[in-house]
Amino acid sequence: MSMTLVNAKIYVARVLGGAQNQEVIDMAAEAILRGYQDWQAQRFWRFLLKDTSIATAVSGITATGASASVTAPSTGAFDFVNVGQTVTISTGTATLAADTTVSSVTRNTSGVVTAITLSNAFGGTTNSSATLTFSADIPVIAGSNDYALPNDYNASATARLLTNPVTMAWRTPEYWDRLQPDDTLQGTPSEFTTYNPYSPLTQNFGDTRLKFDKVPAQNDTLRLRYFRRFTVDGTNIDMPDEVLYKFLDYCRSLLLEAKRAQDDPAGYRSSVLDSMKQAEQNDDQPNSESDAEECIKSQYEMWPMQPPLWRNGEFDPFRS
Helix, strand or coil, X not given: CCCEHHHHHHHHHHXXXXXXXXXXXHHHHHHHHHHHHHHHHHCXXXXXXXXXXXXXXXXXXXXXXXXXXXXXXXXXXXXXXCCCCXXXXXXXXXXXXXXXXXXXXEECCCCCXXXXXXXXXXXXXXXEEEEEEECCCEEECCCCCCEECCCCEEEEEEEEECCCCXXXXXXXXXXXXXXXXXXXXXXXXXXXXXXXXXXXXXXXCCCCEEEECCEECCCEEEEEEEEECCCCCCCEXXXXXXXXXXXXXXXXXXXXXXXXXXXXXXXXXXXHHHHHHXXXXXXXXXXXXXXXXXXXXXXXXXXXXXXXXXXXXXXXXXXX
16 A cells, blocks of 8 residues: 555645646645654654564765775765674675675765775776675674764664674663763673764765674674664555554645635744644654663662662561
8 A cells, every 4th residue: 555755745745736837746745744743753663673683785885996995976875884794795896895885984084984995806897887785783803882872873772782692772872971081991792872073964865873882892793773764755654454543534634724824923833832832852862772871760769669688677587
């Protein structure tokens, strides 16, 4: 029952009788984009949950013969790439030796990856339309504590190390600032966080990265489970069938609200202020877990059904 974006705009526009009116169709497109934004901010939808277990292909690569350097084909296309990932090339005039990996990444002043360097140079002749496929999951490198996240990343769920199995939870950077003063401590990670060393408004993709509570002391592989962002510019509406029309009807309500603004500006202003409050609530670090106050809760708050370990008064051997 999936629906194309073209048909979805027509469906939304029909609420105003504008299925044949290009201006109303354009307004419907704006309502759908706003709908995606509202639904993304509302909660972490389970149908957006995925992990890093699938390889990622990037097309439009220029593979220059005898060169190990590759320029990003578009802004942000390489922002997910990590040192240590295995790279293969599609059939063409350029070739790559088996077990070729990413040896380094180059970022510009806003944090976007502009180029990568491979462990082997391309063989054969230059291919200006090659496809590179990068291996799944995130290679954990001993001594390194800065890792790129998938380009469609929105919020973390859980993560686990695969070689030396450890399941870890996401924490806020502020949580670590309160509990762990030494961020150079090495060992086996048990928690992770996500952060952006740059302002998201200075670059194309925001460049969110991952960091562990301890600098890894040995190589490993990390499998991250995360909530992706909605694909707002795909051929089809990015919603599962069971909520497709619920989403589109919500977008219809946004279109009606925009139309109402012409007749009832005060009512429209009230709804806009409500949207601002929702944005304010969503400004917290997005994540499916809440740990902001856990470190300052008392034992009784953490386990309210348990009796205290010590108490005053007469000893009762028969107390349950």
